[in-house]
Amino acid sequence: MGVLVSEPSTEQLVFLAIRGDREAFGAIYDRLAPEVHRFLRGQRLDLDHHRLEDAVQETFLRLHRMLSSFDASRPLKPYVVGIARRVALELGRRARPSSPAGLEDEPSRGSDAPEEALRTERDRLVGAALAALEDEHRALVVLRFVSELTMQDLADALSCSIPTARARLNEAALRFVQELAKRGLLPEERSP
Amino acid sequence: MRCDELRERLSLAALGVEGCAGRLSSPPPRGELEPGDAAGDELRAHLAACSSCRERASALEQARRRLPDVVRSRERPLSPELRERILAGIAGPAVAAGERGGAGNVPRARWKRPLLAAALVAAGASLAVLLAPTAPPGPQAPPPSIDPFAYSPAPVVTFDPGTITAVPVAPPAIATVSSMQAIEAVLKDRTGTTLALLEILEKEHAITAHERVLLYRSFAGDAAVAEVHSLESAALLLEKVKELREREPQPSALGR
Numbered sequence: 001m002g003v004l005v006s007e008p009s010t011e012q013l014v015f016l017a018i019r020g021d022r023e024a025f026g027a028i029y030d031r032l033a034p035e036v037h038r039f040l041r042g043q044r045l046d047l048d049h050h051r052l053e054d055a056v057q058e059t060f061l062r063l064h065r066m067l068s069s070f071d072a073s074r075p076l077k078p079y080v081v082g083i084a085r086r087v088a089l090e091l092g093r094r095a096r097p098s099s100p101a102g103l104e105d106e107p108s109r110g111s112d113a114p115e116e117a118l119r120t121e122r123d124r125l126v127g128a129a130l131a132a133l134e135d136e137h138r139a140l141v142v143l144r145f146v147s148e149l150t151m152q153d154l155a156d157a158l159s160c161s162i163p164t165a166r167a168r169l170n171e172a173a174l175r176f177v178q179e180l181a182k183r184g185l186l187p188e189e190r191s192p
Numbered sequence: 193m194r195c196d197e198l199r200e201r202l203s204l205a206a207l208g209v210e211g212c213a214g215r216l217s218s219p220p221p222r223g224e225l226e227p228g229d230a231a232g233d234e235l236r237a238h239l240a241a242c243s244s245c246r247e248r249a250s251a252l253e254q255a256r257r258r259l260p261d262v263v264r265s266r267e268r269p270l271s272p273e274l275r276e277r278i279l280a281g282i283a284g285p286a287v288a289a290g291e292r293g294g295a296g297n298v299p300r301a302r303w304k305r306p307l308l309a310a311a312l313v314a315a316g317a318s319l320a321v322l323l324a325p326t327a328p329p330g331p332q333a334p335p336p337s338i339d340p341f342a343y344s345p346a347p348v349v350t351f352d353p354g355t356i357t358a359v360p361v362a363p364p365a366i367a368t369v370s371s372m373q374a375i376e377a378v379l380k381d382r383t384g385t386t387l388a389l390l391e392i393l394e395k396e397h398a399i400t401a402h403e404r405v406l407l408y409r410s411f412a413g414d415a416a417v418a419e420v421h422s423l424e425s426a427a428l429l430l431e432k433v434k435e436l437r438e439r440e441p442q443p444s445a446l447g448r
Binding site for chain 1: 200203204207208209244247248251252254255256258259260261262263264265266267268270271274275277278279281282283
């Protein structure tokens with residue numbers, strides 16, 4: 001019969017990492033890198049893989065520098081994606097993504113099956129609508145709908161109150177709806 | 193109720209944003225409560241009677257559901273070398289933001305540097321004025337020679353659950369270059385700015401643990417402070433320190 005060894009909690013890993021335990025920080029990376037990667041991919045659909053990895057690296061280096069300020073009783077994921085958001089916004093300020101136009105022009109890669117082709121085309125347009133948003137709005141949409149942060153986590157990631165987070169998310173979501181409509185993904189509005 | 197009057201709420205509900213109160217059919221994102229309310233009932237009643245809004249809600253729900261897959265479809269696995277690179281870059285214990293030189297590869301925009309430098313000089317002057325100890329009466333000793341470029345090691349501040357120990361240091365007469373660099377590094381990141389600034393002020397300007405706790409409490413419920421740019425946060429922070437020191441004496445147990 002094997003010995004059951006429970007995995008260390010994130011709080012324990014943070015505690016060890018602050019004291020210089022690299023493997024503990026490696027374990028934090030293993031737990032959170034996919035989330036950070038996914039957020040950054042959603043936020044910057046235009047980045048190539050290498051630049052995206054650079055952004056992931058920058059996020060975790062900053063996390064390490066800020067770890068001693070982190071309240072370990074709080075969940076780490078919103079804190080880390082909050083850092084990733086800052087990294088992504090800085091990247092966005094330095095170079096505007098070519099993505100909106102690029103994604104619009106990108107040819108569909110659907111199969112011959114009509115249903116599959118339709119789905120692929122719809123996904124491409126959803127991606128283009130996301131890419132067309134302003135950086136801040138896109139970050140909110142991705143944090144909520146791709147990273148699936150709760151409103152509390154979203155408020156933590158943005159360092160603001162829940163009502164403020166909700167108001168900002170509402171604004172971003174309505175912009176996203178407009179972009180979806182522009183691409184014909186919503187039915188035509190009829191007169192009341 | 194008319195479609196155009198409900199359109200915004202309908203859109204938010206279909207996307208699952210509006211507190212899920214008006215959620216229409218699919219389950220809410222993880223961790224959300226779903227209170228039943230009159231607004232949701234109103235939306236659902238309208239949808240039952242309006243095919244146009246039903247189609248719109250359905251299209252929005254579909255777009256939201258597809259979004260994670262749209263992003264995932266563009267993902268490639270992170271390389272194992274990335275993990276090694278990161279771990280190689282963090283040798284040593286984690287320290288408060290700014291104590292180590294930036295290993296980051298996202299440099300600040302060049303146009304900001306002169307502005308930031310000027311702002312930092314102003315902030316440094318404010319720090320010196322607000323935090324410098326009052327000179328005692330009587331004959332004055334010659335001022336100590338301070339090398340503004342010297343790095344003075346920060347005091348040891350340890351944290352264990354339930355225990356905060358701050359080893360006191362004498363407050364510096366002026367803001368040193370090392371503290372300016374530390375604050376500058378913190379300014380690069382809005383996330384955790386307030387906490388990180390508190391760490392720096394505690395270490396380099398002899399803010400006591402007691403003051404830190406009071407400051408943190410005063411900031412904890414103030415979202416505006418966390419959201420404003422860190423220079424303004426720093427200014428507010430210093431105002432608070434000044435108020436605290438005028439208002440109450442330092443407790444000896446946590447004193448510097």
